[in-house]
Amino acid sequence: MLDQTTTTAAPVNADRLKAMMDGVTVFGAGSGGAMTRLTLSREDGAARDWLKAWFADHGFTHKFDGMGNQFGLLEAAGAGAPTVMVGSHLDSQPNGGCFDGTLGVISACEAVVAVTEALKKRGSASRVNFTVVNWTNEEGARFQPSLLGSSVFAGSAELDWALDRKDGAGISVREALADIGYAGNDHVPIPDALIELHIEGAEALDREGRKFGAFTRYWGATKYRLAFLGRQAHTGPTPMAERRDALLAGAYLIADLKAMAGDYGLDLHTSVGRLEVFPNSPNTVPAEAVLFIELRAAAPDILAEAEARMLADVDKAATRAGVGHEVRFIDRRIAGAFSPGLIRLADEVSLSLGETMRRLDTIGGHDAVAMSAACPAVVLAVRSRGGVIHHPTEFTSIEDQAFGTQVIADMLYRIATEGLDTVIGEEART
Amino acid sequence: MLDQTTTTAAPVNADRLKAMMDGVTVFGAGSGGAMTRLTLSREDGAARDWLKAWFADHGFTHKFDGMGNQFGLLEAAGAGAPTVMVGSHLDSQPNGGCFDGTLGVISACEAVVAVTEALKKRGSASRVNFTVVNWTNEEGARFQPSLLGSSVFAGSAELDWALDRKDGAGISVREALADIGYAGNDHVPIPDALIELHIEGAEALDREGRKFGAFTRYWGATKYRLAFLGRQAHTGPTPMAERRDALLAGAYLIADLKAMAGDYGLDLHTSVGRLEVFPNSPNTVPAEAVLFIELRAAAPDILAEAEARMLADVDKAATRAGVGHEVRFIDRRIAGAFSPGLIRLADEVSLSLGETMRRLDTIGGHDAVAMSAACPAVVLAVRSRGGVIHHPTEFTSIEDQAFGTQVIADMLYRIATEGLDTVIGEEART
Numbered sequence A, B: 001m002l003d004q005t006t007t008t009a010a011p012v013n014a015d016r017l018k019a020m021m022d023g024v025t026v027f028g029a030g031s032g033g034a035m036t037r038l039t040l041s042r043e044d045g046a047a048r049d050w051l052k053a054w055f056a057d058h059g060f061t062h063k064f065d066g067m068g069n070q071f072g073l074l075e076a077a078g079a080g081a082p083t084v085m086v087g088s089h090l091d092s093q094p095n096g097g098c099f100d101g102t103l104g105v106i107s108a109c110e111a112v113v114a115v116t117e118a119l120k121k122r123g124s125a126s127r128v129n130f131t132v133v134n135w136t137n138e139e140g141a142r143f144q145p146s147l148l149g150s151s152v153f154a155g156s157a158e159l160d161w162a163l164d165r166k167d168g169a170g171i172s173v174r175e176a177l178a179d180i181g182y183a184g185n186d187h188v189p190i191p192d193a194l195i196e197l198h199i200e201g202a203e204a205l206d207r208e209g210r211k212f213g214a215f216t217r218y219w220g221a222t223k224y225r226l227a228f229l230g231r232q233a234h235t236g237p238t239p240m241a242e243r244r245d246a247l248l249a250g251a252y253l254i255a256d257l258k259a260m261a262g263d264y265g266l267d268l269h270t271s272v273g274r275l276e277v278f279p280n281s282p283n284t285v286p287a288e289a290v291l292f293i294e295l296r297a298a299a300p301d302i303l304a305e306a307e308a309r310m311l312a313d314v315d316k317a318a319t320r321a322g323v324g325h326e327v328r329f330i331d332r333r334i335a336g337a338f339s340p341g342l343i344r345l346a347d348e349v350s351l352s353l354g355e356t357m358r359r360l361d362t363i364g365g366h367d368a369v370a371m372s373a374a375c376p377a378v379v380l381a382v383r384s385r386g387g388v389i390h391h392p393t394e395f396t397s398i399e400d401q402a403f404g405t406q407v408i409a410d411m412l413y414r415i416a417t418e419g420l421d422t423v424i425g426e427e428a429r430t
Helices: A014-025 A042-057 A102-122 A148-154 A159-163 A173-180 A204-208 A246-263 A300-321 A340-352 A367-371 A398-418 A420-424 B014-025 B042-057 B102-122 B148-154 B159-163 B173-180 B204-208 B246-263 B300-321 B340-352 B367-371 B398-418 B420-424
Strands: A061-064 A070-074 A083-088 A129-134 A193-199 A212-218 A220-229 A269-278 A288-297 A324-333 A358-362 A377-382 B061-064 B070-074 B083-088 B129-134 B193-199 B212-218 B220-229 B269-278 B288-297 B324-333 B358-362 B377-382
Touching: A014 A042, A014 A102, A014 A398, A042 A061, A042 A070, A042 A102, A042 A129, A042 A173, A070 A102, A083 A102, A083 A398, A102 A129, A102 A193, A102 A398, A148 A159, A148 A367, A159 A173, A193 A367, A193 A398, A204 A212, A204 A358, A212 A340, A212 A398, A220 A246, A220 A300, A246 A269, A246 A288, A246 A300, A246 B246, A246 B269, A269 B246, A269 B269, A288 A300, A300 A324, A340 A377, A340 A398, A340 A420, A358 A377, A367 A377, A377 A398, A398 A420, B014 B042, B014 B102, B014 B398, B042 B061, B042 B070, B042 B102, B042 B129, B042 B173, B070 B102, B083 B102, B083 B398, B102 B129, B102 B193, B102 B398, B148 B159, B148 B367, B159 B173, B193 B367, B193 B398, B204 B212, B204 B358, B212 B340, B212 B398, B220 B246, B220 B300, B246 B269, B246 B288, B246 B300, B288 B300, B300 B324, B340 B377, B340 B398, B340 B420, B358 B377, B367 B377, B377 B398, B398 B420
Parallel strands: A083 A129, A083 A193, A193 A377, A212 A358, B083 B129, B083 B193, B193 B377, B212 B358
Antiparallel strands: A061 A070, A070 A129, A212 A377, A220 A288, A220 A324, A269 A288, B061 B070, B070 B129, B212 B377, B220 B288, B220 B324, B269 B288
16 A cells, blocks of 8 residues: 555555454444544443454453553563553544544554564564553543543543543543443553554645644643633513623633634634533523633743733623632643654654655644653654544545554564664653 | 401411422422422422322312413302413422412412302302413423413414424423323313412512512513534644634624613613533534523514614624524514503502502513413512522512412402402403
8 A cells, every 4th residue: 555665664454454443433423424432431432342352352461440541462572671552542522523533543553463463474573562552531522631541641640530520410430430341450551652643633734735744742731611600590580780690701701712812823722612501591691601711822931821811801701790700620731842752763764655754733632742741752643634623524544544554563663673762762751 | 467457358378378388399499499390300290299189189170281281270150150360380490499480379279279268258159260370381491482381372382383392402392291291181271361470580679668569561572592603623723713613603692792782771681591512522612502592672673673783793793703603493572561450450459458569560471471462461479589580599478478379369359259351341362
């Protein structure tokens, strides 16, 4: 499937990759390309069982930890050797697409198989072990915050705290894990490197007609769960002047946040993606409106300034609507950079496969962002048509999927044969 | 319990009234005075069963129609005589209060019992029959529109259409009725007059230190269920300029509606009490925002002008946010006046009991508004503390409850002994 002029040491099998993508996509698929596989749902449980069976069929040891993070371990080098972890997440947004996350897990499976096949064919030993991973609740759609499984694994969030997070129906992560049989207690150590493949989720690659990139930096994010607190009253007789409408304050703030982003050009993203209204009855003035606010920026000073401006806007909106407010939850993700060694390796491999790698920023969170606090990590990107993500029409061709998978396989092959430190340099694990 | 200088022909029993209010309030009561008895819920079913048992214990014939409207018929005069219907609704808002609706049903029970006791004591015949009613889905909290049961009964809405209305979870009225065993098929004819007692739900009475009033006019209402249609996308990478955020359009409109009400002083009420966001995930740009909009005015020209302005604001908000929109449902309630004869009778009775009746407008809907299209009807009002309604702190003292009940009893007694036409004049049934 690759151009004949390119060289690969560990060829991946696109047909096998496609069959695996089709196989796992059964769980949660809707019409028109839609995927609804909320984390720890029945559909997610079925997809996990599918992966567990795949691990068993291909000689991987299946483990899952207290967060339900699912691992397939392949001891290619034996105990004590460094481990390279590869993977992403099988959970999706509600009514999302079929490639976000899923491609990263499936391509990891295919890449590791391709590398072990190549090593075996040449009779070469591996200097590293491999682990395929499927992280719990990357999306943050059902439980907040996002990146929950990888954050606990990386040590930046507490297990008990994470297990106590509740979804909109009041079900905790702990209960949801038990429901689908993935409340585990396996211990899996922090790997020595982590590689994740993902669809781009923006249109830089697609617009420029390029098929491959690597995220070199990740934006910071400040996420607020903010409640405006009004007073429940009848929408009929209650005089307008006496209403304390929590939703009205929310409306003012949503408009303010949009306007604020405009002041920063391309350097700030703001959103309110989720809004909970209580009691949410057509003829009752809302007593409570809970806004799930996100501010994202590459520059820490812009992010801090935007947060301060937002808090001033919150006060203004509350005063104008005559309501109170309270901050329910804050989640901060610091901006940073991925592993220079892994980026350089991806660049070399991509070039050897005939493609120049595009350097990208990632604005959305990825499990590799959480993991980069604990070990060298990188997110590689294949183009998504029109930059679409979190939507049923999200699409990456099988050729592009296979290319991204091939880059991983060749990276793993070089690491396996030359050694991790040799290939990526002496990046310290923290 | 009434002042000794006042006269009543059919004294009501405040202790009995209180015991009944306490009895039925068990079903759906929460802490701090809260009542959550959504129509056709399990709690509503239990309250209905309680009322059914009360009817059986007091010689009333229990009937319920295709909408689950619940009736207790007392043939005091025999077949062919006119019927006076009295009652309100047992359903509540989510986290609402214990008096809205419930007082109207329970006071009807007590008033009819007091009248029949008085007639019996004096050996007088009744010229009319009595029916106590509990209407289905007055509140419109679970199913829209509100006044659903009374509107079908009055002939202004179709039964099948009403049964097909669905709640937020997709459950139809038809299914919900079957679930609690109140899918009926009894035929109950349109009565010759209808009297409803309700808490005021505004503070005119309480502010003026008066305990009793009658609504003489009802405001018109125009209710829209309006959807803004954007495009689902990731709140991270998607450039701000490319977002099609349905919730942002909703926010613009909510602010516009509030501003518009300000332009009309006290003559226009506007609200968005319910907002449904899809997919409502923190890191997904909302694809859909459904606003439940209400415009209310006494003057038809103001209501029409407000609707036209709102539709222009909808266009503006959609354009500004780069989204589409569609109207999903419109409900119009025409402004009007209640029965002059019943208002005059209430005035006379109130005066004989030592209170001057305050004439009020009702802005909120009442089942008697729907019924006034079919027969002479009126809503009487007792004060609610601070004008509070649709809130757990909603409160009417037992003395005030008993006063309102006494007015109904004396009205019924005069109708029973003098005849309906004699007392209220020749108001035609339509």
